[in-house]
Amino acid sequence: MIDEEEFFFYCPCCGAEVSVLLDLTIRHQKYIEDCEVCCCPVEIAFTIEDDEIVEFDAQPA
Numbered sequence: 001m002i003d004e005e006e007f008f009f010y011c012p013c014c015g016a017e018v019s020v021l022l023d024l025t026i027r028h029q030k031y032i033e034d035c036e037v038c039c040c041p042v043e044i045a046f047t048i049e050d051d052e053i054v055e056f057d058a059q060p061a
Helices: none
Strands: 004-010 017-023 028-034 041-049 052-060
Touching: 004 052, 017 028, 017 041
Parallel strands: none
Antiparallel strands: 004 017, 028 041, 041 052
8 A cells, every 4th residue: 555645736826836745544634835836835635535536625825
């Protein structure tokens, strides 16, 4: 079983493609992480089912 997965998305603040490392061992997560390009806070929420990312959302925090 893979515990983490790198996931790419576009920052809702600056539009740059960035990545986050998602923990696949927790079924649903919601947290704030700064964009690695523009440093704006981004609220990240995702859901895991059967070791797959089934929902992902990134919004300005």
